[in-house]
Amino acid sequence: MEEDKSITAYYGQRAHEYERIYFREIPDRRRQIDEEADRVRELTKDKTILELACGTGYWTQIASENAKSILTSDISAEMIAEARKKEYHCPVEFVLADLYRLPFPKHSFDLILLGFWFSHEPKSGYDRLFNTLSSLVRIGGQIWMIDNNPPAEGANVDSVGTDEGGNNLKKRQLSNGKEFVIIKNYFSPELLRSILSDAFTIERLNFGSYYWSVVLTPKTAKTQ
Numbered sequence: 082m083e084e085d086k087s088i089t090a091y092y093g094q095r096a097h098e099y100e101r102i103y104f105r106e107i108p109d110r111r112r113q114i115d116e117e118a119d120r121v122r123e124l125t126k127d128k129t130i131l132e133l134a135c136g137t138g139y140w141t142q143i144a145s146e147n148a149k150s151i152l153t154s155d156i157s158a159e160m161i162a163e164a165r166k167k168e169y170h171c172p173v174e175f176v177l178a179d180l181y182r183l184p185f186p187k188h189s190f191d192l193i194l195l196g197f198w199f200s201h202e203p204k205s206g207y208d209r210l211f212n213t214l215s216s217l218v219r220i221g222g223q224i225w226m227i228d229n230n231p232p233a234e235g236a237n238v239d240s241v242g243t244d245e246g247g248n249n250l251k252k253r254q255l256s257n258g259k260e261f262v263i264i265k266n267y268f269s270p271e272l273l274r275s276i277l278s279d280a281f282t283i284e285r286l287n288f289g290s291y292y293w294s295v296v297l298t299p300k301t302a303k304t305q
C-alpha cells in the first residue's frame with residue numbers, strides 16, 4: 082500500500098498546534114475525554130505497551146501513570162519532538178516509524194494503544210492494520226483505540242466527497258491557512274462491530290456523542 086503522503090504532511094505540519102483538540106472548552110466533550118483517560122489508566126496498569134501514531138504523546142502521558150513501560154512511535158519527527166517535551170511516569174522509548182513498517186518483535190506487548198488513527202485508515206487497509214495489531218500484541222493481550230464522532234470536530238466539518246475506495250474526505254486547514262484533504266471516516270456502533278468482529282473479540286465498546294473507544298483481543302494469533 083502506498084503511504085498517504087498528504088496525511089503524513091498534514092500531521093507533521095500540525096504537530097505544534099495539534100494538542101489544542103484536547104482543550105476546546107466544551108464541558109461535555111472534555112468530560113468524555115477525561116472519562117476515557119480514567120479507563121486508560123485502569124487498562125494500562127503494570128502493562129508493557131506499544132503505542133502507534135502517538136502524536137504529541139497525550140495518551141502516552143496518561144498511560145505512563147500506571148504502565149510498566151511504553152514504546153511509543155509515530156511517522157512524524159515533528160510529533161515525536163512534541164511528545165518528547167512531556168514528562169512521563171514510567172520508562173518511555175520513542176521510535177520514529179511508519180506503523181506499517183514496524184521494527185518491533187512479534188507478540189511482545191501486553192497492550193497496543195492507537196488513538197485517533199482508525200478514522201484516517203483507508204477501508205482497503207483494515208485487514209493489513211488488523212494483522213499488524215494482532216501480530217504485535219502478545220497472545221491474550223489487548224488493543225485500545227479511540228476516535229471521534231462528528232460533533233467532536235467543531236466547526237471544521239466540511240466533507241469534500243469520497244475517494245474511489247469509499248472513504249470520506251475532509252478539508253482541514255492549519256492556523257497558517259494551509260489546506261489539506263484527508264481521509265476521515267465515521268462509524269456507528271453497528272458498523273464498528275461489523276468491521277472489527279471478524280478479527281477481534283470486542284471486550285468493550287463505549288460510544289459517546291463525541292468519541293468512541295474499544296478494547297479488543299485478537300481472535301487468532303498471527304505469526305507472519
Ligand SMILES: C[S@@+](CC[C@H](N)C(=O)[O-])C[C@H]1O[C@@H](n2cnc3c(N)ncnc32)[C@H](O)[C@@H]1O
Nearest residue numbers: 092134135136139155156157160179180196197
Ligand atoms: C490524529 S493524530 C493522533 C495522535 C495521537 N495518537 C492522539 O491520539 O492524540 C494521527 C497521528 O498519526 C501519525 N501518522 C500518520 N501516518 C502515520 C503512519 N503511516 N504511521 C505512523 N503514524 C502515522 C501522525 O503523524 C499523527 O501523529
